[in-house]
Amino acid sequence: MYKVIFMPSLTVENYLKAIYHLLESEPEGVSTNSLAATLKIKPATVTDMIGKLASARFVKYEKYYGATLTDKGKRTALAIIRKHRLWEVFLSEKLKFSWDEVHEIAEQLEHIDSIELTDRLDMFLGYPKTDPHGDPIPDKNGKITVPELIPLSFAKEGAEGMISGVTEHSPAFLQYLEKNNLTLGTEVMLLEYYEYDLSADIRINKKRQVHLSHEVIKHILIKLHDKH
Amino acid sequence: MYKVIFMPSLTVENYLKAIYHLLESEPEGVSTNSLAATLKIKPATVTDMIGKLASARFVKYEKYYGATLTDKGKRTALAIIRKHRLWEVFLSEKLKFSWDEVHEIAEQLEHIDSIELTDRLDMFLGYPKTDPHGDPIPDKNGKITVPELIPLSFAKEGAEGMISGVTEHSPAFLQYLEKNNLTLGTEVMLLEYYEYDLSADIRINKKRQVHLSHEVIKHILIKLHDKH
DNA sequence: TATTAAATTTAGATTAGCCTAAAATAAATT
């Protein structure tokens, strides 16, 4: 039988975080394969570890049908995500790292184990609501308020909104956005779709017009403006 | 034979740091036993690891006669000590942790691997020269300037100076100093020694007088005032 | 529905970092 895990190791923390994020697109249960892909390890390794996580009641697991988080697992995952995002704010606001640089360093900082440190950092930063990519920061009780955002690719022609998040965090993508002034807070209006490749013309800050591929607009999240 | 180590793991970093500090009192070579004691592991484990560290040219090692650091080992150790002390300054100055709380958290933060982060943190903190305990911070090239300090227990009767460091970092000791206003920057004068137990009377900030045990004064470092 | 393909699990092996017990060496004491 599987050994019981007490204090979650760095490895366990990374599994839980990955499961949490993957549940977004696989709510019924995260597959062994997608977990292996995100963690860059072999599926066989994942199967074994998921068994241990289930024994320690971090996940609910049915053989061949994927894993979901228990309350305990969700709590643990959210604590790590809270730390990750707070450190990202620190790196961005205080140390002036660009938004494509913060993720990698925060991957390390998120594992620092001190609730007191996390809470003081939160205070020092002025209790930020979101990280530099617009992702919401869970509060100290693990409560997370997910803002109502839609992908820019879901906007109707003529719709206006503000860029408020992204669903792709690779440096390449973020640098692309930066270079095209598509940063958080930017006002955008969807002018016209091109059916054949799902690309679109976008007006930026009521001035400049750009043409963006579907690949780009589907990863930009906007907050729609209320209609008058 | 031993396997060669490329990127120093967390464990390796802790070995190198411990060796660096122990070389202060054992300059001829750090013994297996004292290393085992500081790292809270068994001597047999240390012997094995020292062999690996020697293969990777982090230490020079002669069986039964202890280990010393190579230039490579020293460089690596100083990089960790630099990070440790910079984070201590951050915790103390920015997050308002007391000087007895910073060490434990910095033990984790010192292993974050990003030269860019370290250098930006250094800048953010205003290039501090010392940590909250008065220990000097190596610069980005690993250069460390050790200030000329003497233990308070070495001062002659009548000598005056400023508390500028400690050689004992336990929370208990630091809290004791705090409670007695014996913090960094405090002016002290050695009034009189008591031969039978090596304790002494100390004047604090030209006002209050206290009686301190040898155990205490030997761990307080002062910068002597120039005589006029 | 039978077969093939893909995903998942099982079985057995490896590595880093630790352990205990026993053997070897160095240091201290008589």
Place this chain on the structure above:
DNA sequence: AATTTATTTTAGGCTAATCTAAATTTAATA
């Protein structure tokens, strides 16, 4: 100088987290 004690090393084992190869189960296709 011989013996005892302390330190260090060697030898053999264990665990967490990984791997590869083979077996099993589910999903897709003919």
